[in-house]
Amino acid sequence: MRSTLPAFNEVWQRQFRSDVLKQEQQFPENTCFLIGCSGGMDSMLLLHLMSYLYPEKIRAIYIDHQLQTLSASWGAFVSDQCAALNIPCIVEAVNVQSGNLEQQAREARYQAYLKHLKPNEILVLAHHQQDQAETLILRLLSGTGVQGLSAMKKVDIREQFTLWRPLLNTSREQICQWSAQLDVQNIEDPSNLNTDYDRAWCRHELWPMLQNRYPKMQQALGRTSYLMQDADEILQDVLQQDLAFCGTVAELDLKKLSQLSTARQRQLLSAWMKGQETYRPNFGMVERLRYEVIESKLDAQAALHWNQHYYLRYQQKLFRLSLDEYLAEKNQSDTLVVTIQVQLNQNIKVLSGQYLAEPNKIGLSASLLGKTLSLVLRQGGEKIYLHGRVGSWPLKKAIQEAQIFPWQRHTIQILSIDNVMLGVFTPQGFWLAQSEYCEVGGWQPNLIS
Known part of the structure; x- marks a missing residue:
């Protein structure tokens, strides 16, 4: 200088x-x-x-x-x-x-x-x-x-x-x-x-x-702007504590959120909606989130759209979804059935994620490797006999019990051969079905991403 x-x-x-x-x-x-x-x-x-x-x-x-x-x-x-x-x-x-x-x-x-x-x-x-x-x-x-x-x-x-x-x-x-x-x-x-x-x-x-x-x-x-900067710095410290207590940048626990004062709830929701964007939502948009989504009826499918994201409630949690995540089901191909062939240690890309075919203590028969297998989108009414459980279950009930988010359920695909269900690809991993192809020392697709 x-x-x-x-x-x-x-x-x-x-x-x-x-x-x-x-x-x-x-x-x-x-x-x-x-x-x-x-x-x-x-x-x-x-x-x-x-x-x-x-x-x-x-x-x-x-x-x-x-x-x-x-x-x-x-x-x-x-x-x-x-x-x-x-x-x-x-x-x-x-x-x-x-x-x-x-x-x-x-x-x-x-x-x-x-x-x-x-x-x-x-x-x-x-x-x-x-x-x-x-x-x-x-x-x-x-x-x-x-x-x-x-x-x-x-x-x-x-x-x-x-x-x-x-x-x-x-x-x-x-x-x-x-x-x-x-x-x-x-x-x-x-x-x-x-x-x-x-x-x-x-x-x-x-x-x-x-x-x-x-x-x-x-x-x-x-001077007022500098005083507000001091106040904002203090508020940011409180917001970080509240966010750590209530959830993450992607979801908030509504039971924990309800334990905060109304003022702190409003501030946390405003900052949470802002995310990495430049500006926060206006007061009216935060109030809409509270009344239209958080406080809506438990069976309601309420969602609020703001600034390229959707906000919705599920199982006492509030979720922040990107536009692509929320609209993925609407933009999905109409193709119900596709076929795949699998080799050991091969990557398998399906709607719910990336899998790797690996040896497993209990898994699918090696005779299926290289065979043409069917991947079918869930239509409703299917039943699955999950390995390790007694009797067959409605697939819908298994999905609900696993608490798979409704906006991800369109990615669930059933793996089968000759109308025999081998298992189900889900966002939480592969569910092995009990069948004649289920054996000791077999292989199984494992979710990697």
């Missing part, structure tokens, strides 16, 4: 440098930086400062959302400014999907960042104190909770990358004065004035009215 910054207000310089040094201590040695640069005043000032602080350790990236006729020329401007500062620059055009334009543009932007970030790089963005305050206001108006009101972190360590916001304590007014003193060139995006967008409306219409009444609102909201 260079020892000096370009001349500007000494108080700001000391404060900014102190903040940077504290935050830098969180980064591994030899960390480099990828600066997201839109060409606006904030990001261009950040680009200049980083060029002084970390020469030869930075790159810049301009994301062209292709939503403005001048967006390509803005990319050229950023590229030229980077060349003057001897900073490598990437210009990446993205396609923004339809829907909420602000959200979809953000998603496209971050996907582009991920595409270009190197393993030793941290993404650096120019969010400042007013951005933080606006984020808090907008999230408050959307009905968010503690995590949402935490707004943005200076150093945000995410699953796929780390994000650093060095200017988060710097006011918009300071940035304007600082940029003027350093003669930082920038472009103006006219969409920033379009109050059809929530953030522009907040900045140009709501903000002046509130600031007129509360002159120190920006600093106060900044």
Whole structure:
């Protein structure tokens, strides 16, 4: 890091440098930086400062959302400014999907960042104190909770990358004065004035009215975000304890969940539904999960769909299934019967998983190896004489007793030869049937995945 910054207000310089040094201590040695640069005043000032602080350790990236006729020329401007500062620059055009334009543009932007970030790089963005305050206001108006009101972190360590916001304590007014003193060139995006967008409306219409009444609102909201970050950190500790007590990322024990207070139940369900996604479900969706699924009648087949997952209850447990898992039965082939030939130590792939044909103390006769065997989907009404049990059982009853999940039962296949049942492939393994082909020192398919 260079020892000096370009001349500007000494108080700001000391404060900014102190903040940077504290935050830098969180980064591994030899960390480099990828600066997201839109060409606006904030990001261009950040680009200049980083060029002084970390020469030869930075790159810049301009994301062209292709939503403005001048967006390509803005990319050229950023590229030229980077060349003057001897900073490598990437210009990446993205396609923004339809829907909420602000959200979809953000998603496209971050996907582009991920595409270009190197393993030793941290993404650096120019969010400042007013951005933080606006984020808090907008999230408050959307009905968010503690995590949402935490707004943005200076150093945000995410699953796929780390994000650093060095200017988060710097006011918009300071940035304007600082940029003027350093003669930082920038472009103006006219969409920033379009109050059809929530953030522009907040900045140009709501903000002046509130600031007129509360002159120190920006600093106060900044403090609130930090207090909420503290509260969220405490809440995360409680959530981890509650999740460990109640279940896993895939299922929750409803009896144990009921032992928690209503507030802790609601928080755990919200965080559990979020999973690895960026945002939690809204309050209404969590309430729907409670009333429509958890508290539905015991014989109900209730399921709730949210954000590419289905949530459903079975045997006093709540399950989180992917879209593919839940819809697998509907997307299954109509073919009822297929044939297979098995050799010893051969992998067998069936609907319920991957099996390996191995020698077993009690198993199927070696005479079946290499023969054409039938695999038949369960139709209902079948009976099975399970080896080691007395008499035949309805297959349905055996499945229920084994508590095989209803959404997995379509994968159950009956193995047979000449209408003689040899056994059943299930998600819990192969069930050997008593038959003339069942013998000591035989072989059996064993579930491996």
